[in-house]
Amino acid sequence: xxxxxxxxxxxxxxxxxxxxxxxxxxxxxxxxxxxxxxxxxxxxxxxxxxxxxxxxxxxxxxxxxxxxxxxxxxxxxxxxxxxxxxxxxxxxxxxxxxxxxxxxxxxxxxxxxxxxxxxxxxxx
Numbered sequence: 722x723x724x725x726x727x728x729x730x731x732x733x734x735x736x737x738x739x740x741x742x743x744x745x746x747x748x749x750x751x752x753x754x755x756x757x758x759x760x761x762x763x764x765x766x767x768x769x770x771x772x773x774x775x776x777x778x779x780x781x782x783x784x785x786x787x788x789x790x791x792x793x794x795x796x797x798x799x800x801x802x803x804x805x806x807x808x809x810x811x812x813x814x815x816x817x818x819x820x821x822x823x824x825x826x827x828x829x830x831x832x833x834x835x836x837x838x839x840x841x842x843x844x845x
Contacts, residue, residue, distance in 0.1 A: 723747045723834040725816045730839030733806055737843070741801040743816030743836060750792050754819035755799045757790060758829055759812035759841075766829050769814070770801060774822035783809075806843045813838040 724746040733739055741757065754773045760766040770790035771779045778790050789802045799816060817832035 723818055725818060725834055725836035727814065727816050727836040727839040729800075730814060730841045732842040732844065735807055735843055735845050737806050738802070738804045739806065739841060741803070741814055741816075741839060741841075743799045743801075745797050745799070745816075745818060748818060750797055750799050751794060752822060754821055754824035754827065755790075755792070756817045756819065756824065756827075756829070756832060757799070757801045758815045758817060759810075760815070761812045764812075766815070768829060771824040771827075772799065773824045777824075779824065803841070806841075808843050808845045811841060811843050813840050 726744045729741040752774055754771060756771040757769040758766050759769050769781050770788055772790045772792060787805045791800050815838045816836040818834040819827055819832050
């Protein structure tokens with residue numbers, strides 16, 4: 722089982738930015754579909770962004786070009802740059818590893834390794 726360690730969460734005012742980072746241990750982020758998800762007590766876990774082995778990305782409809790997912794080979798990390806944050810972006814954010822290189826057709830239950838999460842709080 723791989724270990725994922727998220728960092729970069731925090732509190733920010735609406736309109737601000739945060740950058741989340743996820744370090745993957747034992748596997749390369751370039752060999753797997755990697756995803757960022759978020760969850761609140763009131764809602765089910767939802768997909769924020771994914772990036773596959775070929776670098777193809779997908780985003781949740783609510784992102785609307787505000788977030789960018791990327792990878793770093795030297796640090797073996799997957800990052801999520803979040804701009805123009807809104808109060809409704811407040812959630813616990815999780816990084817996850819899929820066993821396949823491609824994300825197409827995947828649900829969050831298909832991901833096999835998860836980080837512990839990092840809290841993002843956006844105030845109005």
